[in-house]
Amino acid sequence: MEKKYNPEVIEKKWQDYWEQEKLFKVEIDTTKEKYYLLEMFPYPSGRIHMGHVRNYCIGDVVARFKMMTGLNVLHPMGWDAFGMPAENAAIKNHSHPAIWTINNINEMRRQLKRMGLSYDWDREIATCHPDYYKWEQWLFIRMLENGLVYRKKSIVNYCKPCATVLANEQVEAGCCWRCGEPVVQREQDGWFFRITKYADELLDWCDRLTGWPERVLTMQRNWIGRSEGAKILFKQENSDQSIEVFTTRPDTLYGATFMSLAPEHPLCLSLSKGTSQETPVQEFVNHALTQDWQSRVGESVGKEGVFTGAYCINPLTSRRMPIYCANFVLYEYGTGAVMAVPAHDQRDFEFAKKYGLDIIIVVQPTDHVLSAETMTEAYVGPGNLINSGEFDGTDNESAKKAISKKLKSMNQGGPTTNYRLRDWGVSRQRYWGAPIPVIHCAKCGPVPVPDLELPVVLPIDIEFPESGRSPLPDLDWWVNTHCPKCGSDARRETDTMDTFVESSWYFDRYTCPRYDNGLLDPVQDRYWSPVDQYIGGIEHAILHLLYSRFFTKALRDLGIKKESEPFRNLLTQGMVIKDGAKMSKSKGNVVDPEDLINKYGADTVRLFCLFAAPPERDLEWTSEGVDGAQRFLNRIWNLVLEYKDLKSSDQILMESADSRTIRRVTHKTIKKVTEDISNRFRFNTAIAAIMEMSNELSKVSCEEIYAKNDLKAAMKDAIESLVLLMSPFVPHISEELWEALGNKGGLTRRLWPTYNSEMILEDSLTIVAQVNGKKRAEIRVPTSATEDEMKQSAIAEANVQKFIEGRVIRKIVVVSGKLVNIVVS
RNA sequence: GCCUGAGUGGUGGAAUUGGUAGACACAAGGGACUUAAAAUCCCUUGGGGCAUGUCCCCGUGACGGUUCGAGUCCGUCCUCAGGCACCA
Numbered sequence: 001m002e003k004k005y006n007p008e009v010i011e012k013k014w015q016d017y018w019e020q021e022k023l024f025k026v027e028i029d030t031t032k033e034k035y036y037l038l039e040m041f042p043y044p045s046g047r048i049h050m051g052h053v054r055n056y057c058i059g060d061v062v063a064r065f066k067m068m069t070g071l072n073v074l075h076p077m078g079w080d081a082f083g084m085p086a087e088n089a090a091i092k093n094h095s096h097p098a099i100w101t102i103n104n105i106n107e108m109r110r111q112l113k114r115m116g117l118s119y120d121w122d123r124e125i126a127t128c129h130p131d132y133y134k135w136e137q138w139l140f141i142r143m144l145e146n147g148l149v150y151r152k153k154s155i156v157n158y159c160k161p162c163a164t165v166l167a168n169e170q171v172e173a174g175c176c177w178r179c180g181e182p183v184v185q186r187e188q189d190g191w192f193f194r195i196t197k198y199a200d201e202l203l204d205w206c207d208r209l210t211g212w213p214e215r216v217l218t219m220q221r222n223w224i225g226r227s228e229g230a231k232i233l234f235k236q237e238n239s240d241q242s243i244e245v246f247t248t249r250p251d252t253l254y255g256a257t258f259m260s261l262a263p264e265h266p267l268c269l270s271l272s273k274g275t276s277q278e279t280p281v282q283e284f285v286n287h288a289l290t291q292d293w294q295s296r297v298g299e300s301v302g303k304e305g306v307f308t309g310a311y312c313i314n315p316l317t318s319r320r321m322p323i324y325c326a327n328f329v330l331y332e333y334g335t336g337a338v339m340a341v342p343a344h345d346q347r348d349f350e351f352a353k354k355y356g357l358d359i360i361i362v363v364q365p366t367d368h369v370l371s372a373e374t375m376t377e378a379y380v381g382p383g384n385l386i387n388s389g390e391f392d393g394t395d396n397e398s399a400k401k402a403i404s405k406k407l408k409s410m411n412q413g414g415p416t417t418n419y420r421l422r423d424w425g426v427s428r429q430r431y432w433g434a435p436i437p438v439i440h441c442a443k444c445g446p447v448p449v450p451d452l453e454l455p456v457v458l459p460i461d462i463e464f465p466e467s468g469r470s471p472l473p474d475l476d477w478w479v480n481t482h483c484p485k486c487g488s489d490a491r492r493e494t495d496t497m498d499t500f501v502e503s504s505w506y507f508d509r510y511t512c513p514r515y516d517n518g519l520l521d522p523v524q525d526r527y528w529s530p531v532d533q534y535i536g537g538i539e540h541a542i543l544h545l546l547y548s549r550f551f552t553k554a555l556r557d558l559g560i561k562k563e564s565e566p567f568r569n570l571l572t573q574g575m576v577i578k579d580g581a582k583m584s585k586s587k588g589n590v591v592d593p594e595d596l597i598n599k600y601g602a603d604t605v606r607l608f609c610l611f612a613a614p615p616e617r618d619l620e621w622t623s624e625g626v627d628g629a630q631r632f633l634n635r636i637w638n639l640v641l642e643y644k645d646l647k648s649s650d651q652i653l654m655e656s657a658d659s660r661t662i663r664r665v666t667h668k669t670i671k672k673v674t675e676d677i678s679n680r681f682r683f684n685t686a687i688a689a690i691m692e693m694s695n696e697l698s699k700v701s702c703e704e705i706y707a708k709n710d711l712k713a714a715m716k717d718a719i720e721s722l723v724l725l726m727s728p729f730v731p732h733i734s735e736e737l738w739e740a741l742g743n744k745g746g747l748t749r750r751l752w753p754t755y756n757s758e759m760i761l762e763d764s765l766t767i768v769a770q771v772n773g774k775k776r777a778e779i780r781v782p783t784s785a786t787e788d789e790m791k792q793s794a795i796a797e798a799n800v801q802k803f804i805e806g807r808v809i810r811k812i813v814v815v816s817g818k819l820v821n822i823v824v825s
Numbered sequence: 826g827c828c829u830g831a832g833u834g835g836u837g838g839a840a841u842u843g844g845u846a847g848a849c850a851c852a853a854g855g856g857a858c859u860u861a862a863a864a865u866c867c868c869u870u871g872g873g874g875c876a877u878g879u880c881c882c883c884g885u886g887a888c889g890g891u892u893c894g895a896g897u898c899c900g901u902c903c904u905c906a907g908g909c910a911c912c913a
Contacts, residue, residue, distance in 0.1 A: 218829055219908055227912080247913060260913090303911080328911045338913045347911050420912055541908080611850075612837060618906095620837060624851055632850085634865090675841080685839065688849035695849090768845045773894040775845055777879070799879070813893050818844055823893045 001644060001740035005637035007601025011732040015116055017745055024075065024118045024748070028527045032072040036528050037063050038507055038567075040536030040544075043080045044104035044126075048111045050576040050583055051537065053593045054619060056117050057609045058573055058683070059535050063118045064728035065677050068752040074528055076510040077112065077119040079105050081128035082433045083499045090464045097432040098460050101128060111594055116602050116731050118748065123513045127502035132509065133434035134455035135519040136501060140437055141448040142558050148194045151446060154425060155264060155331070158186035163469045164429040165190075185289050190427035190495070191436060195550045199224055199419045201564075202549055211569030213616070216541045223542050225420025230404040232339060232413040234259060234312040236271075237320065243267065243312055246334035246418045250407070251399035252341040253316055254388040255362035259323045260305065260338045260351070262331035263288035268308060271323060275309035281325055288327055296327060303328055303351045315412040316389065316403070326351060334418055342378065343370070349378035362387050363396045424547065426498040431470040433496025434458070441483035441490040450484050456492070470494065503544055504551040507531050507566060520560055534567035535615075541572065571681060574618035576609075583621070591621055603730035604630045610683040610729055633733055636694055640723065640737045642702050646716040658704075659714035662697070666718040667759035669693040673725045674752070683729065690725055697722070721753045768819040769794040771803040787814045794820035 002009075018024065039059040042052055063075040079101075086097035093100070105126060112119075125132055143149040156165045161181050165188065195202075203224045206217045229248035236243060243259065261268050263285045272281035284306040288296060305326035312321050321339075328347055329338055342352035342359040352359055359372040365383040385391045385399050394402060401415070408414030427436065435456040437449040449456055459478050465471050472494040473479065483490040505519075511528040512521035530552075548566045555561040575582050578589040596605045607629040613619045655663075669689050676686035697718055705711045720741060727734035727747045735745050762783060767790065769777040777797040781790055791812050794800055800822065807824035814820050 213830095215829055215907085222828065222909060225909090225912065229913085245913080249913075301911085326911095328913095330912065333912045340913090345913070347913075350911095418912085420909095538907080614838085617831095617838090622837075622851070625837070628851060631865095638865095680841075682839095682841090684837090685841095685849080688839075691849055766845085770844090770894075773844095773892090778845075797879090802880095811893060813844090815844055815894095819894090821844080821893055 001641060001736075003641070005634050005733065007603060007633075007732065010736040011114070011116060011602055014732045014735045014745070015113060017735070018116075018118075021746060023746055024120050025122055026072060026074050026120050028524065029072045030527075032070065034074065034528055035066045035071040035533075036074045036511075036531045037066065037533050038076065038510070038531045038535070040534075040540065041078045041080050041503070041506060042108065043083060043085070044101055044108055045085060046104045046107065048108055048593055050591055050593055050621065052112075053115065053605065054576050054609045055535060055537065055573055056112065056115060057606045058571070058615050058681070060115075060117045060606075060731075061610060061677065061683055061728040062533060062535075062681070064731060064748050065752065067118070067748040068724075068728070068750060069678075070751065073118075074123075074510070075118055075120060076123040076125075076513075077117070077121070078123075078125035078506060078510070079108075079127065080499065080503050080506070081105065081126040082496075082502060084430065084432070086432045087430065087464075087468065091466055091468055094466075096460075096462075096464050098128070101126075101432075114594070114597050114602060115606070118731075123510050125506065125509055125513050127434075127499075127506065128432075128458075130455045130457050131514075131516075132506075133458075133502070135509070136434050136497070136505070137437035137449070137454050137456060138451060139505070139519055139555075139558075139560075140497070141451070143193065143554060144438075144448055146558060148197065148554055149191060150194065150423075151189060151191055153187050153189055154192075155185050156188050156190070156425075157183045158188070159183055163467075165427070190425050191438075193424040193426060193550070195424045195547070196419060196421055198550055198553050199226065199421050201553060202421075202546065205549070205565060209565065209570075212567075213570060213572055216538070216545065216570060216572060219541045220546055223421060223546065227418050227420075229416065229418060230400075230407060230413055231335075231416045232315065232407055234315065234321065234339065237311040237313060243323075243337050244335045244413070245337045245339045246416065247339055249341065249344065249400070250403045251385065251391075251396040252344045252362050253314070253339070253403055253407075254385070254391070255341040255343050255360045256314055256317075256321060256339040257319065257342060257352070257358040257360060258321045258340045259312055260326040260329045260340050260348075261308070261323060262329040262336040263325055263327065264331035265325070265329075265336045267323075267337075268325040271308040271310035277307055277309035280306050281308055284325055301327070303347060303354060305351060305355065307355075315407065315410060322357070324351075324355070332422055333420065343372060343375070344378050344380055346378040346380065349375075360387055424498075424550075426501055427495040428498055429470055429494075430496050431458075431464070431472055433499060434502065435472075436493045436495050436497055438493040439481055439483060439490045440493060441486060441488060443488060444483055444485045446493070447483055447485050447490070453484075458496070470496075472496075500543060500547050504547040505555070507534075507548070508552075508555070508561065518560075520555075525561060529561065530563045530565060531567045533569045533571065535571045535573060537575070538572040545570070571615060573615045574613065576619045576621055578621040580620075596626065600626060600630050601732070603733050604633060607633065607687065607730050611687045612684070614684050615681055632691060632694075633730065635698070636722070636726070637733065637737070639694060639698060640719060640740060643705070643715055643719050644740045644742075646705075646712050646719070655710050655714075656708065658700070659708075659710040662700070662711070662714040662718050663759050664762065665693055665696045666714075666721050667755040667757075669725065670721055670753050670755040671760065674755070677728070687729060690722065690729075693718075693722060693725075724750060724753050765817060767817065769797050769800050770819055770821040771800060772823060773821060774803075776800050776803055787816070790814055790816075790820050791822075794822060 037059060039055050063073055067073045081101050086101050089100045090097045140149060158165055159181060203221060203226055206221055209217060227248050229246055230250035232245050232247060233242040268281055268285055272278045305324040308323045308325055310323045312323055314321055340348040342348040343361045344363055361370045361372055362385055363383040364370060364386045365381055370379055383396055385394050385396060391399050391402060404415040435458055437454060437456045438446045439449060441447055459475055462471055479492050479494060481490055481492055508520055512524040515521040552566040553564055556564055581587050581589060583590045604626060608626045611629060612625050672689040673686045676682040705715050723734050723737045735747055738747055739745055764780050764782045766778050766780055768775050769779050777799045779793050779797055781793055804822055804824050809822060809824055811823040
């Protein structure tokens with residue numbers, strides 16, 4: 001053993017050893033309990049950042065700990081390798097997305113290996129590999145066959161110069177993020193996953209995901225946004241057509257005085273056609289549709305609208321209700337049409353005031369009286385119905401049900417449920433993604449590519465255009481094909497899939513990454529699924545985690561999987577920040593993990609990441625803290641150096657108090673560290689306990705230890721336990737120290753130390769003596785002391801006497817092992 | 826606006842079921858070793874008081890409440906962070 005801790009040498013040594021011994025390679029072992037641990041796989045952006053480091057350090061502690069407790073641990077890693085940054089980089093560097101991606105993967109794999117993470121690298125997957133997306137295409141077709149995928153026209157953000165659809169987050173202040181030209185709304189065909197079919201199930205299962213943070217579940221519940229209400233049909237005047245609306249307030253139907261349609265609603269134009277309102281409506285609609293989203297629905301935007309010239313009929317009052325087109329009505333939510341009740345809805349109130357429309361109060365609160373003439377805002381609270389015919393006097397909650405029921409009996413609507421969740425549009429007019437496996441035939445329409453022709457390989461050998469426009473539509477040799485059904489000339493779908501599709505099932509593929517007879521090997525899936533612990537950033541709380549849940553249910557219904565939920569437990573780690581802000585290039589506060597590894601070694605970096613904050617919280621990066629972590633590892637190194645030659649084989653005549661103290665510290669620490677890792681993921685307190693133990697052991701004199709057999713034995717056990725306890729956090733130095741103690745390498749094959757409760761017991765303990773709840777003394781009592789004895793020693797204490805003297809003792813509260821509280825008047 | 830979290834020393838954080846507030850670190854100050862520095866080791870370190878103690882008072886965002894006892898439970902409010910946001 002070297003005199004000085006030299007991470008550079010030992011980290012390389014043990015990483016090589018782990019790789020040669022294939023220490024982290026796993027296979028099904030039915031004699032062992034399985035544990036599937038997964039961290040969110042990275043996008044191969046080029047270099048790992050501190051967020052990755054933190055995420056993967058946390059995962060590695062859990063993985064190594066679970067291995068040591070005897071579980072069969074699956075701990076894989078891979079690459080979320082499709083996506084736009086590859087295209088941008090290719091444009092910038094006159095390169096190719098594939099080359100850029102592969103180089104990045106190689107670089108990042110090398111960096112991750114330097115962290116000493118316990119991955120089974122044989123299971124590595126990259127989602128841009130045809131062997132991976134082949135099964136995604138296969139699944140797409142199965143979903144298409146089962147009605148879970150469909151094609152529809154929808155309104156999208158479109159950039160003309162770039163000839164592509166933009167995601168909402170790629171539109172900056174109404175302009176394209178790349179070319180700066182204004183984005184327009186455009187109706188376009190695209191493929192959709194029918195996630196709304198699972199809205200109820202996704203929502204209901206939120207209550208059963210007991211291993212997920214409540215915060216994430218709340219966000220998902222809000223996103224799904226189930227609301228109970230009614231659909232109501234309003235007959236159009238002079239027509240047998242009806243307009244359907246959704247409302248959560250059917251109780252206010254008697255107060256509905258007009259109707260509002262979203263500008264996208266086709267009725268806006270058709271109703272006004274041929275009337276004097278035709279031109280104003282056309283202008284209004286055109287204006288609304290060409291506006292960017294912010295200036296149309298933004299917070300500060302007022303209510304605007306225009307009369308369509310048409311009327312509909314309130315089914316209960318037979319009132320003639322003018323139909324308006326209004327900017328605040330969302331086409332995507334509900335039916336894109338709303339009944340307006342100005343007295344009881346703030347938006348309708350503002351709109352009615354502006355355009356001079358009638359306000360009728362139908363819900364009267366019990367504590368004050370509303371009047372339509374004087375009210376300055378809508379009343380949305382509870383109350384009893386008025387102006388509502390047969391429902392007058394009913395409380396409005398019961399009226400919701402009663403009126404829904406009546407509408408149903410009239411065939412004019414009825415109770416219904418509506419969701420905020422919309423179907424998931426996955427078409428992207430981009431190159432670097434998985435091709436959608438469909439062929440468009442003029443006669444047969446869209447036809448799935450036959451299974452035998454899968455995968456539809458993304459053409460790689462191409463010139464990547466500088467415009468950013470996808471080269472696929474121009475690749476005649478690739479696009480032109482024949483219809484699988486009728487054989488006539490046809491064109492391939494040139495859209496690729498949203499990259500969230502790949503990450504919605506990658507965790508399944510890790511169980512059988514090279515399986516070629518199907519998407520999943522049922523034997524592997526049954527053994528490994530579901531993921532027992534998933535770890536990643538909170539930023540994926542909705543999209544990725546919701547999509548993955550949807551895919552799991554879809555795979556189940558297609559008979560491919562048994563499980564209904566992908567991730568049994570979820571840990572969301574906080575961000576890494578520096579100087580109070582998230583690390584970013586623009587702020588100039590980025591710390592490069594590899595520089596740190598070069599300077600300190602991976603163990604120090606790991607230790608700091610795990611010690612400075614609990615996983616869910618943000619981690620403030622400080623270089624002083626890293627220095628501190630390094631100092632601790634040096635101290636441990638020196639401590640082990642002192643005791644590495646201890647032999648415990650000498651005969652022990654009697655255990656002394658000193659050796660019992662060493663054993664007590666050891667067993668207490670084993671208990672604390674075990675519980676902190678397994679129950680709570682509180683690595684910071686686990687490490688603090690290890691530090692306390694090492695401080696204790698450093699206090700005793702080395703000569704004394706070597707002088708007595710019982711101390712030698714106790715210390716040897718203590719040092720060995722210490723190294724084992726440290727090993728999930730700082731594996732390299734632990735292996736080296738373990739070897740120096742005369743053992744063989746491969747600590748994850750060792751058993752995690754266990755504690756003996758009897759060893760933790762002390763002969764006497766310190767308890768607190770309080771008077772009226774204030775601490776007045778600390779007293780030592782024998783562990784075996786009875787309540788009475790504890791009371792007596794508390795009362796006998798001089799400082800306690802001072803406070804009870806001359807007062808009457810009303811009551812004495814005894815908490816065994818903790819305190820005695822004497823209550824005096 | 827609505828929904829979630831979170832507010833504890835100079836800093837990161839600890840206190841697991843209502844029972845010693847500040848574990849463990851970082852920073853700072855003092856000391857030892859050294860010709861010197863670095864490294865290392867030791868001591869002090871929430872605020873205040875004096876009678877300098879096994880002392881007293883105050884102290885976990887604010888104010889109330891429950892309790893023998895509250896950082897922890899309840900109520901009202903304040904601040905910060907995140908999510909959603911004209912969702913009918």
